[in-house]
Amino acid sequence: MSHSKNTTGIGPVRAAMRKITTPFDEMRDWWGRAPGWVRWTVYGLVIVAALLAPSDSVGAFMSPESDWATILFYPIGVFVLLAIGLNVVVGQAGLLDLGFVAFFAIGGYVMAVIGTELGWNFWEIIVVAVLISSLSGIILGAPTLRLRGDYLAIVTLGFGEIVRLVAQNTDAIGGPRGINSIPHPPDMSDIEIIPDLQPFTYGVIDPRPYYYLLVALCVLVIIFARRLEKSRVGRAWAAIREDEDAAEIMGVPTFRFKLLAFAIGAAIGGATGTVFAAKMISIVPNNFPFILSATILAAVVLGGSGNLPGVILGAFLVGWLPERFRGFEDYRVLLFGGVLVLMMIVRPQGLLPSRQRSAEFAEGSGMGGMGAEVATPTAKAEVSSR
Amino acid sequence: MSDVTGGRALLALDQITMRFGGVVAIDGLDLEVRQGEIFALIGPNGAGKTTVFNLVTGVYQPTAGRVAFDGRKINGMKRFSVTKRGIARTFQNIRLFHNMSALENVLVGADAHHRTGFIGAGLGLPWHRREEREGRALARELLDFVGIGHRTEEWAKNLPYGDQRRLEIARALATKPKLLLLDEPAAGMNPAEKRSLQQLIRRICDAGTTVLLIEHDMGLVMEISDRVAVLDFGQKIAEGRPAEVQNNPAVIEAYLGAPADAS
Numbered sequence: 030m031s032h033s034k035n036t037t038g039i040g041p042v043r044a045a046m047r048k049i050t051t052p053f054d055e056m057r058d059w060w061g062r063a064p065g066w067v068r069w070t071v072y073g074l075v076i077v078a079a080l081l082a083p084s085d086s087v088g089a090f091m092s093p094e095s096d097w098a099t100i101l102f103y104p105i106g107v108f109v110l111l112a113i114g115l116n117v118v119v120g121q122a123g124l125l126d127l128g129f130v131a132f133f134a135i136g137g138y139v140m141a142v143i144g145t146e147l148g149w150n151f152w153e154i155i156v157v158a159v160l161i162s163s164l165s166g167i168i169l170g171a172p173t174l175r176l177r178g179d180y181l182a183i184v185t186l187g188f189g190e191i192v193r194l195v196a197q198n199t200d201a202i203g204g205p206r207g208i209n210s211i212p213h214p215p216d217m218s219d220i221e222i223i224p225d226l227q228p229f230t231y232g233v234i235d236p237r238p239y240y241y242l243l244v245a246l247c248v249l250v251i252i253f254a255r256r257l258e259k260s261r262v263g264r265a266w267a268a269i270r271e272d273e274d275a276a277e278i279m280g281v282p283t284f285r286f287k288l289l290a291f292a293i294g295a296a297i298g299g300a301t302g303t304v305f306a307a308k309m310i311s312i313v314p315n316n317f318p319f320i321l322s323a324t325i326l327a328a329v330v331l332g333g334s335g336n337l338p339g340v341i342l343g344a345f346l347v348g349w350l351p352e353r354f355r356g357f358e359d360y361r362v363l364l365f366g367g368v369l370v371l372m373m374i375v376r377p378q379g380l381l382p383s384r385q386r387s388a389e390f391a392e393g394s395g396m397g398g399m400g401a402e403v404a405t406p407t408a409k410a411e412v413s414s415r
Numbered sequence: 416m417s418d419v420t421g422g423r424a425l426l427a428l429d430q431i432t433m434r435f436g437g438v439v440a441i442d443g444l445d446l447e448v449r450q451g452e453i454f455a456l457i458g459p460n461g462a463g464k465t466t467v468f469n470l471v472t473g474v475y476q477p478t479a480g481r482v483a484f485d486g487r488k489i490n491g492m493k494r495f496s497v498t499k500r501g502i503a504r505t506f507q508n509i510r511l512f513h514n515m516s517a518l519e520n521v522l523v524g525a526d527a528h529h530r531t532g533f534i535g536a537g538l539g540l541p542w543h544r545r546e547e548r549e550g551r552a553l554a555r556e557l558l559d560f561v562g563i564g565h566r567t568e569e570w571a572k573n574l575p576y577g578d579q580r581r582l583e584i585a586r587a588l589a590t591k592p593k594l595l596l597l598d599e600p601a602a603g604m605n606p607a608e609k610r611s612l613q614q615l616i617r618r619i620c621d622a623g624t625t626v627l628l629i630e631h632d633m634g635l636v637m638e639i640s641d642r643v644a645v646l647d648f649g650q651k652i653a654e655g656r657p658a659e660v661q662n663n664p665a666v667i668e669a670y671l672g673a674p675a676d677a678s
Contacts (some may be wrong), residue, residue: 253537260536260543261526264515268523271512278472280498280527280590289533388514388570
C-alpha cells in the first residue's frame with residue numbers, strides 16, 4: 030500500500046514509522062486477548078507507576094530543566110484528564126468539539142467564585158462544578174447537536190471563545206485580572222507516607238498531593254468511561270458514529286445520546302478545572318485559550334481517538350514533550366507542530382487506535398475517520414433512494 | 416397460502432401524498448396491511464416503494480395524509496419511537512454497522528427496549544447487568560434463528576453478502592417488531608439463497624410478526640405473499656391475491672408498457 034505513495038517522498042519515513050508502530054498494534058491485539066488476571070496486574074502496575082512517578086530520580090530524566098512534580102500536575106495530569114473527557118465526545122460519540130476548554134474554564138471559575146465568595150470547601154464545590162459544567166454542556170449541545178460535522182466544530186469553537194471573552198469582560202469575576210486567593214482543598218489527613226511527602230495535605234508548595242488527586246480522578250473516570258463503552262450507551266455511540274440514520278431507525282435516540290456524550294465530557298472537563306483552580310490559587314481568562322482546546326484535541330487524535338490507553342499516552346506526550354525540550358526555546362512549538370503534521374501523514378489513526386476506529390479510518394477519508402461527521406467525497410447515500 | 420383477509424388492520428395508510436419539491440412521489444395512497452399476513456409491495460423502479468417504507472418508519476413526513484399503526488397515528492413521531500412502537504426495517508442497500516461484530520449489531524436493535532442510562536451503566540448496577548445478559552441471549556437466539564449463529568463475533572463487513580442480509584433481518588427482529596419491513600431482501604441472492612430466505616420469511620411470519628415486503632423477484636413474491644399491491648408512479652394500480660394481480664392488465668402494462676395498438 031505504501032509503495033504506491035513513495036513518490037511523495039515520505040515512503041522511508043512511513044516505513045520507519047511502521048517499524049515503530051507495529052509493536053503498538055501487536056500489543057493492542059495481545060491486550061485484547063489477555064486474560065483477566067493479566068489485565069488487573071497491568072492496571073495495578075500502571076497505578077503504582079503513576080504514584081511513584083513524582084520522584085526526583087524519574088524527574089532527572091523526564092524534565093531536567095523544571096520541577097518534575099509540577100509538570101506532572103500541569104500540563105501532564107491536567108491534559109490526561111481533559112483528554113479522557115474529550116475522548117468521550119470525539120472518540121466515542123464522534124462529535125468534533127473545538128471548544129472543550131470552555132468546560133475546563135467553567136469548572137475553574139465555579140471553584141474560584143464559590144470558593145472565594147461563599148467559602149465552601151473544595152469537595153462541595155467540585156460536585157457543584159460538575160453539575161454546572163455538564164449543564165452548560167447540555168445548554169451548548171441542545172441547539173447545536175442538530176448540526177453535523179463542520180458546523181458543530183465551528184459552533185463549539187465559538188463557544189470556547191465566548192466563555193473566555195465573557196470572563197475577560199465581566200468585572201464581577203475579575204475581568205482580565207481573574208480571581209485570586211482561591212482556597213485549597215481542606216487537608217484530609219496530615220499522614221506522612223515517606224519522609225517529606227504528605228499526600229493528603231494540600232498546601233502551596235508541594236504539587237504532589239494535587240497530582241495524586243488527579244490520578245484518583247483519572248482512575249474513577251476511566252472506570253466510568255470503560256463501563257459506558259461496553260454498555261448500551263457505548264454501543265449507541267458507536268452506532269451513531271457508523272451510521273446515524275440507521276442507528277435512529279434501529280431505535281437509538283441519537284440526539285439524546287449525543288447530548289449525553291457532551292454532558293459527560295463537559296462534566297469531566299469541569300472537574301479538571303476545579304482541581305486546576307484549587308491548585309493554582311489564582312486563575313485568569315488567559316489560562317483558557319483556544320490553543321488549549323486544540324492541544325487536547327491533538328492529544329486525543331495523536332494517541333488514538335476512541336481508545337483510552339492511546340488517548341492517555343497521547344495526552345502524556347503532548348504535555349510532556351514540550352517541557353522536556355525546553356532547551357529548544359522558541360522552536361519547540363514549531364517542532365511540536367511538525368511532529369503532529371508528520372503523524373497525520375504517516376499514522377493518521379493515532380499511536381494506539383482501537384481496532385474499530387482504525388477500520389473506520391481506513392474506510393472513511395479525512396475528518397470522517399477522526400470522528401467528525403464532515404462530508405466526505407464518498408458521501409453516504411440518502412437513507413435509500415426512492 | 417393461509418387466508419387472512421379477515422385479519423385486523425395493523426398498518427393503514429390513509430390518502431398519503433408525498434411531494435419532493437415539484438415531484439409527486441406518492442399520490443393519494445391508501446394501503447392496509449393486516450395482522451399476520453405477508454404483504455408484498457411491487458412495482459417498477461421509481462414507483463415509490465421505498466418512499467412508502469420511509470414514510471412508515473418516520474424517515475419522511477408525508478405532505479398529506481395519515482399513517483396509522485396498531486390503531487394509532489404514527490406520522491410525526493420520531494424515528495426511534497416508531498421503532499419502539501413495533502415497526503422495524505431492513506435497507507435496500509445494506510446499512511449495517513460495519514465495524515461492529517454481528518452480535519453487537521443485533522444488540523443495538525435489542526437496546527431499543529432497554530432502559531439503562533449512563534448512571535446504571537457507569538456504576539454497573541444490577542438491572543443494567545441483567546439487561547445486558549438478556550440482550551445477549553436474545554441476540555444469540557436471533558442470530559441462530561436467521562442462520563448465522565456461528566458468526567457472532569465476526570465484523571459485519573467481513574460477512575458474506577447473503578449473511579449480511581440475514582444479519583440485517585436479525586438486527587431488525589431484535590427490536591421485537593409487530594411489523595417487519597423488508598426492502599428487497601432477495602436482491603443479489605442466488606436461487607438457493609432465495610429459497611432459504613423464503614423459508615426464513617415464512618418462519619418470521621409464523622412466529623407472529625407481520626411482514627411487509629418490497630421485492631422484484633416475482634417468483635418469490637408470488638409464492639410467499641398473502642396479498643400484493645402494485646405501485647406505479649406513486650399510485651396503487653392493483654391490489655389483491657398474487658394470482659389476481661399477476662393477470663391484471665394494468666399491472667402488465669406498468670411492467671411491460673402498453674401494447675402498441677393501444678396508443
